[in-house]
Amino acid sequence: MNNEFWSTMFVFVLASFIGLGVIRKVSRLLHTPLMSLTNAISAIAVVGAILITGGDYPLRIRVLGAIALFASMTNIVSGFLITDRMLKMFKTEKR
Amino acid sequence: MYAVSQIAYIVASALFIFALHWMNTPATARKGVYAGVAATTIAVLVTWAEPSVIHHFWIIGAIALGFAVGIPLSRVPLTAVPQRTALSHAFGGIAAGLVGTAEYYLRLSEGPEWLTPFRMTALIAEVLLGYLTFTGSIMAAGKLQEVKWVPQRPVTYPGQNVVNGLLFLATIVLAVLIARDPAAAWAPFAFPVIVFLSLLFGVLLIIPIGGADMPTVIAILNSYAGLSAVAMGFVLDSNLLITAGALDGSSGLILAIIMCKAMNRSFTNVLFGAFGQVQQAKAGGETKEYKSETAEGAAQVLEQSSFVVIIPGYGMAVAQAQHKVRELYDQLKKRGITVKFAIHPVAGRMPGHMNVLLAEADIPYTDLVEMDDINHDMPQADVALVVGANDVVNPAAHTDKSSPIYGMPIIEADKARTIFAIKRSKNPGFAGIDNELYFSDRTWMLFGDAKAVIGDLVKELSGGSGMH
Numbered sequence: 001m002n003n004e005f006w007s008t009m010f011v012f013v014l015a016s017f018i019g020l021g022v023i024r025k026v027s028r029l030l031h032t033p034l035m036s037l038t039n040a041i042s043a044i045a046v047v048g049a050i051l052i053t054g055g056d057y058p059l060r061i062r063v064l065g066a067i068a069l070f071a072s073m074t075n076i077v078s079g080f081l082i083t084d085r086m087l088k089m090f091k092t093e094k095r
Numbered sequence: 096m097y098a099v100s101q102i103a104y105i106v107a108s109a110l111f112i113f114a115l116h117w118m119n120t121p122a123t124a125r126k127g128v129y130a131g132v133a134a135t136t137i138a139v140l141v142t143w144a145e146p147s148v149i150h151h152f153w154i155i156g157a158i159a160l161g162f163a164v165g166i167p168l169s170r171v172p173l174t175a176v177p178q179r180t181a182l183s184h185a186f187g188g189i190a191a192g193l194v195g196t197a198e199y200y201l202r203l204s205e206g207p208e209w210l211t212p213f214r215m216t217a218l219i220a221e222v223l224l225g226y227l228t229f230t231g232s233i234m235a236a237g238k239l240q241e242v243k244w245v246p247q248r249p250v251t252y253p254g255q256n257v258v259n260g261l262l263f264l265a266t267i268v269l270a271v272l273i274a275r276d277p278a279a280a281w282a283p284f285a286f287p288v289i290v291f292l293s294l295l296f297g298v299l300l301i302i303p304i305g306g307a308d309m310p311t312v313i314a315i316l317n318s319y320a321g322l323s324a325v326a327m328g329f330v331l332d333s334n335l336l337i338t339a340g341a342l343d344g345s346s347g348l349i350l351a352i353i354m355c356k357a358m359n360r361s362f363t364n365v366l367f368g369a370f371g372q373v374q375q376a377k378a379g380g381e382t383k384e385y386k387s388e389t390a391e392g393a394a395q396v397l398e399q400s401s402f403v404v405i406i407p408g409y410g411m412a413v414a415q416a417q418h419k420v421r422e423l424y425d426q427l428k429k430r431g432i433t434v435k436f437a438i439h440p441v442a443g444r445m446p447g448h449m450n451v452l453l454a455e456a457d458i459p460y461t462d463l464v465e466m467d468d469i470n471h472d473m474p475q476a477d478v479a480l481v482v483g484a485n486d487v488v489n490p491a492a493h494t495d496k497s498s499p500i501y502g503m504p505i506i507e508a509d510k511a512r513t514i515f516a517i518k519r520s521k522n523p524g525f526a527g528i529d530n531e532l533y534f535s536d537r538t539w540m541l542f543g544d545a546k547a548v549i550g551d552l553v554k555e556l557s558g559g560s561g562m563h
Contacts, residue, residue, distance in 0.1 A: 005213050008329055008337060015338040018112055019345030025119045028440070029460050031350060031447030032176060034118050035317055039183045041111055041131055042321045042343035047142045048194040048331055053157060054148030057201055062150065064197035066157045071190040073161020074168065075183050076135055081169035082179065084128045089454040090121040092461055 033086045040079025046072035103141040104335040110134035111339050115346070121460055138335060173455050174412045177313060177444040181236035184316045188228030188297075191323035192290070195222040198330060199277070199286060207278035214330055215274040221326035223266065223293045228319040230297030235312055238301070239444055250302040259299050266292045300366070307486065309444045311354040311365045318347025350446045357440035357466075359492075359502040388539035390548065393515050394555030400477030400513075403427055404469060406437045406506050407449050410483015410519065414545035420482060421456035423549050426556040435462055437469040437479075437506045439487035470507050479511035481532075483519075483545045489530045514538040517548045 026034050049072050052065030110130045117127035143154065171179050195218050202209045210218075237245030269289055273282050304312055321343025328336030355362060397403060405424070411417060427434045436458065442449045450463055473479070481488055488508040491498040508514055509532050516533055518540060532538055541548045 004332060008332060008334065011334045012325060012328075012337050012341055015108075015341035016345050019115070019342040020349065022112060022115045022119075022342070023346045023349045026115065027118070027120055027124075028353075028438075028465055029121060029447065029450045029454075029463060030118050030124055031353075032180075032445060032451045033124065033447070034115075034346060035180055035313070035350065035446065036176075036183070037114065037118065037128065037131060038317060038321065038343040038346045039180065039187065040135070041114065041339050042187055042324045043190070044111075044135065044138060044336055044339040045187065045190050045194060045324045045327055046135070047138055047333065047336060048198075048327050049157075049190060050139065050142045050148060050154060051145065051331070052194055052197045052201070053153050054143070054145075054150045056147070056149055058204075061197045061201045062153060064193045066153050068190040068193040068197070069154065069157035070160045070164075071186040071193075073158050074165040075186045075190075077162050077165025078168035078179070079165075079183060080128055080132050080135075081166065082171075082176070083131075084125060085169060086173070086176075086451050086454070087121065087124045087128065089451070089457075090124070090460045091454070091457065092121075092459050 029090065030087070033083045036079050036083045036086070040076050040083065043072040043075035043079060046076060100141045100145070103137050104333070107134040107137045107141075108335050108338040110137075111342055115342055172415075173451055174415060175240075176451065177309065177448065178236045178239040180445060181232045181239055181313055181316065184313070184320045185229050185232035185236065187320040188225045188232060188316075188323060190225070191221050191320070191327055192225030192229060192293070194327060195219075195225060195330070196286075196290065200283070203278060203283060210277040212274055215277045216270075217326050217329035219270045219274055219289065221323050221330060222289060223270070224319050224323035224326060226290055226293035227297040227300070228316055228323060230294045231301045231319075232297075232316050234298055234301035235309065235316060238306060239309060246302065247306060249305045255303060259296075262292065262296065262299070266296070304365070306444070307441075308358075308365050310441050310446050310448075311351050311358070313445050314347050314350035314354055315362075315366075316347070318344050318351060321345075321347055354441055354446060357504060358500075359504065385533055385540045386538065387542055388515065390541065390551035390555050393539065393541060394552050396513055396515075397427065397432075397478055397480075397552065398430065398556065400432060402433045402435075402472075402476050403478045403480060404435050404437050404473065404476045404508075404511065405480045405482060406439075406442075406484050406488055406508055407453065407482045408439075408442045408484025408487060409444060409448075410485070410517070410545050412443060412448065412452055412483070414483060414519075414547075416482060416545040416549055417452045417456040419546050419549040419553060420453070421458055422553045423556070424458060424462075426553055435464050435469060435472070437466065437473075437508075438463055439466050439484070439506050442484055442487050466504060466506050470510075473507045473510040476511040477513065479508040479514045481508055481514065481516040482549070483517060485518075485530055488516075488532055491529075491531050494531070508532060509535060509537075512537065515541055517541045517543070517545050519544060 049065050049069035053069045111134045114127040114131035117123040321340045324340030325337050424434050438449050488506050490509045492500045492503040492505045
């Protein structure tokens with residue numbers, strides 16, 4: 001196993017610990033919006049899709065990339081929008 | 096240029112962490128969304144600016160299409176949020192799967208030496224998790240939407256776990272063979288077999304799971320979608336992908352653990368236990384008598400109480416009754432009655448489902464109380480009003496060792512002075528278990544559609560004291 005493996009593994013383990021710590025503190029009221037938010041965040045796979053779609057590669061490869069890009073983008077757009085739509089509804093007192 | 100893009104990715108990773116951190120209270124939560132949007136925008140633009148990216152029209156086209164589908168998907172009614180969430184897990188899964196597939200065939204033709212055993216292992220993990228999440232989430236979305244082609248009841252057959260186990264073993268063996276020699280002559284033909292097995296696996300994993308377990312399943316699929324992004328990060332050597340994916344993966348994991356604890360079950364039991372079978376054996380037997388009450392009578396009792404606890408469940412979502420519940424809440428509040436909502440972690444079809452529906456109906460979130468906190472106050476409650484909840488208030492969880500839900504923490508509605516339970520029909524609930532609560536001498540049933548029954552209660556209350 002080379003250095004690259006160990007440094008990415010390091011990042012993965014630390015990020016998981018941060019994730020566990022941060023998520024544990026998320027209000028239970030907000031578990032549904034949390035899920036749609038993390039959905040949008042994990043659509044960061046869009047990065048991989050852009051590289052494949054935009055690269056100078058054979059057509060069939062780029063078609064796969066474009067479908068993936070479309071799917072990730074759908075998640076980003078709908079994920080963030082619906083999270084915000086739900087969060088707007090959480091109010092403390094009536095006017 | 097390399098340094099600039101790396102700094103941008105570090106900023107984006109930090110923003111993602113803040114996005115989740117700000118979700119710890121509703122007061123700052125919207126800031127979290129903006130942080131997430133900023134992080135994603137940075138990541139997309141910086142990647143797009145890479146010199147290797149030259150086909151811009153393709154990217155613009157796919158992004159435009161993503162907006163065209165994404166915007167309507169974000170406007171679904173809130174009762175349909177569980178299906179939407181499952182569907183978006185499917186989108187995330189297929190994206191990871193396709194990128195992995197493209198990456199494999201691309202590298203195979205352009206320089207197989209890039210496919211080191213380490214990258215290949217990560218790539219196969221990405222593909223496996225991606226496609227499995229895709230079909231699994233489609234099945235879950237179908238069950239939640241109650242479409243015809245997906246069976247609602249758990250599908251089980253003898254030896255199911257053995258069949259699934261052998262299939263999984265076959266997949267792993269094939270995966271190891273390809274990872275050891277990704278450029279072998281047979282490998283490009285074996286790769287689609289892995290894809291096929293992963294797709295099949297997603298279906299097989301979900302069909303034995305019933306509707307009541309959906310909150311856990313959705314959380315697990317959420318975790319898988321995140322882990323597939325992590326695997327992609329290992330393939331592309333991208334710390335941003337690994338960080339974002341790990342955040343998502345741990346979020347799904349924590350939610351799944353909370354759901355399992357709230358049902359007093361283990362992961363393996365949810366995934367492989369085929370919950371449905373046990374209960375069907377229990378259904379039937381002696382017939383007991385319900386006491387039913389009219390809206391008029393119930394309204395009188397409500398009017399004379401000083402502390403009312405409303406316990407919502409999936410039935411409230413099905414009947415779209417949350418706005419009527421809000422009217423009832425207003426009527427009671429007007430009389431100076433304390434009204435609280437008792438929220439069980441697994442009420443509804445996904446984590447936090449009830450909170451979102453009640454917030455939509457404009458009920459202040461300060462009146463939404465978690466199970467553990469409300470249970471202390473239940474003996475003081477004059478009335479517990481159960482709106483479309485069933486298993487989460489079933490005292491058999493405390494008393495009946497033979498019950499499949501024995502040991503599950505419940506909202507102790509049975510401790511209240513008077514219990515009103517709104518129920519659509521006299522049949523047992525989704526899980527098919529009889530509920531002792533309905534036969535208690537302090538319980539009165541209000542039969543009918545939740546929306547209609549609460550509407551009648553509101554009518555009685557507003558008619559009686561509309562004067563002041």
